[in-house]
Structure formats: C-alpha cells, structure tokens
Amino acid sequence: MLIAAGCSSDSGSDGGSGDGGGDGKSAGSASASASASPSPTVRPAAYGKLPEPCEVLSKKTLGDLVPKAKSGKEGSSSDTATRGNCSWDSLDNNGVKGSQFRWLNVSMLRFESDAGRGAGDARAREHYLKQLQDAEATDGAKSPKTDPVTGTGDEAAVVRYELKKKEGTFKQQTVVARVENVVVTLDYNGAGLAGDKSPSADDLVKDAKRAAKEAVASVSAANGEGAASSTSPSPSESATESPSKSASKSPSKSAAKSAAKSTSERASASARS
Numbered sequence: 001m002l003i004a005a006g007c008s009s010d011s012g013s014d015g016g017s018g019d020g021g022g023d024g025k026s027a028g029s030a031s032a033s034a035s036a037s038p039s040p041t042v043r044p045a046a047y048g049k050l051p052e053p054c055e056v057l058s059k060k061t062l063g064d065l066v067p068k069a070k071s072g073k074e075g076s077s078s079d080t081a082t083r084g085n086c087s088w089d090s091l092d093n094n095g096v097k098g099s100q101f102r103w104l105n106v107s108m109l110r111f112e113s114d115a116g117r118g119a120g121d122a123r124a125r126e127h128y129l130k131q132l133q134d135a136e137a138t139d140g141a142k143s144p145k146t147d148p149v150t151g152t153g154d155e156a157a158v159v160r161y162e163l164k165k166k167e168g169t170f171k172q173q174t175v176v177a178r179v180e181n182v183v184v185t186l187d188y189n190g191a192g193l194a195g196d197k198s199p200s201a202d203d204l205v206k207d208a209k210r211a212a213k214e215a216v217a218s219v220s221a222a223n224g225e226g227a228a229s230s231t232s233p234s235p236s237e238s239a240t241e242s243p244s245k246s247a248s249k250s251p252s253k254s255a256a257k258s259a260a261k262s263t264s265e266r267a268s269a270s271a272r273s
Contacts, residue, residue: 045111050084051108054072057214058214065207066089066090066104072087072088073086097196099196107186108183109124121154124180124182132157132159142163144160145159151213152177152209152213152216158208159176172188173205174188
C-alpha cells in the first residue's frame with residue numbers, strides 16, 4: 001500500500017509539473033506576442049510653428065489693402081504656436097464725398113498629428129472645409145459664390161458675397177487656404193460710406209487672393225523645407241470657431257458706424273459754412 005501511494009504521489013507531481021510548465025509557456029507566448037504588436041502610429045505633422053500674425057503681410061500689401069491702418073491688432077492666444085490672428089481697419093475720409101472703409105483679418109490654425117484624431121494635414125483639411133461652409137452660411141449674405149484659388153498652398157478657395165447694413169453695403173471676401181497642417185483664413189471687406197461709391201468686388205477679390213497667397217508663404221517660410229513636427233498639444237475644439245463669421249459682425253459694424261457718423265458731421269459742417 002505504501003509503495004502504491006508513493007507511486008501515485010510521484011505520478012501526480014509529475015503531471016502537475018507538466019501542466020504548470022505548459023500554462024507558463026502559453027502565458028509567456030501571449031505576453032511576447034502582445035509586446036511585439038506595434039502601437040498605433042500616425043504620420044507626423046509637417047509644420048510645427050506659426051509666424052507672427054501681424055507680420056505675415058508686407059507693408060506694401062497692407063498699404064494697398066488697408067492704406068489708412070496704422071498698425072495691426074493681434075488677437076489673444078494661449079498657444080501662439082497653434083493659433084493666431086491679426087486684424088487691420090482703414091477709413092479713408094473724403095469729407096462731403098463720403099469715405100472708403102476696409103477691414104482685413106488674417107487667422108491661422110495649426111493642427112498637430114494625434115493617434116486618436118488622425119494626421120495633422122487630414123485634420124487641417126476638415127477644418128478647411130468647415131471654414132468654407134461657415135463662410136457660405138453667413139447670416140444676411142447675398143448670393144454667396146465660391147471659387148477655387150490656384151497657386152496658394154495645397155488647396156484654397158474664396159467665398160464672396162454682399163452684406164447690407166444700415167451704414168452701407170459691405171462687399172465681403174473670405175479666402176480659406178490649407179498648407180500642410182495649417183489653415184489660413186483671410187477675411188477682407190470694403191464699403192463706400194456716406195455717399196461714396198462702393199468698391200469694385202472684383203478688385204477686392206483680387207487683393208484678397210494676393211494677400212492670402214502671401215500669408216500662406218509666410219507660414220511655409222517660418223517652418224522651412226521639411227520642417228519637423230513640434231510636441232505642442234492639439235488645439236481644442238473651441239479653436240475651430242470660424243473667424244469668417246466675425247467678419248460680418250462687430251469689427252466692420254462699429255468702425256463703419258463711426259465712419260458714417262464722422263462723415264455726416266463733416267458734410268453738415270461744410271453745408272453750414
């Protein structure tokens with residue numbers, strides 16, 4: 001009986017050792033297989049920074065588009081490597097003949113590559129399309145028209161329309177361009193106030209396209225050829241708000257109202273004299 005028990009004990013021990021060895025080998029293989037599996041990767045973003053917003057356009061260009069602007073007004077940004085914008089307004093007062101108003105805004109938004117959200121250039125393209133849609137859907141826009149723009153970044157288009165306000169009829173041009181993982185949105189509008197004639201829409205579109213091309217070139221120049229991606233965080237969802245919508249709101253409205261009032265006062269004074 002003792003011999004039988006001893007044999008039975010040895011047999012059980014061997015069997016248990018064999019089973020344990022098999023389980024350990026299986027777990028080890030699974031662990032090795034898991035560690036060998038590649039983690040999700042996404043191609044890096046080409047551009048890692050943005051130029052100074054108020055320096056993307058040359059003095060000559062600013063002199064042509066907003067001749068009476070003294071300086072640009074830079075918008076606040078918590079991350080200047082990710083987003084930035086600058087605006088200029090110009091009022092050319094011609095006394096009793098009225099005045100010419102111009103407003104220009106350049107906005108830039110850079111998208112970083114993210115494993116969960118996708119490549120920077122793909123994310124930028126989504127924003128590019130959204131900017132165009134927002135411009136086309138501006139409240140009060142009369143007969144908006146969208147045309148492609150060539151020679152400006154990887155893709156670009158211009159949305160043009162008229163906006164009628166109590167100060168006058170404003171002719172709006174919004175050029176949206178994408179270069180790599182950066183979207184540049186340029187808003188440019190003009191109006192003849194207090195009796196002055198309306199500016200040519202074709203001339204305004206031509207100027208807006210030229211300025212947008214220059215702004216895109218500034219973005220590329222700030223990064224150089226084959227620029228590496230930075231490690232700055234991805235922009236928040238709030239950063240995708242359309243700057244083109246603001247082009248039809250307060251900047252032009254407040255300045256235009258002041259311009260119309262000033263011109264009217266000058267005309268009255270001239271008539272009294």
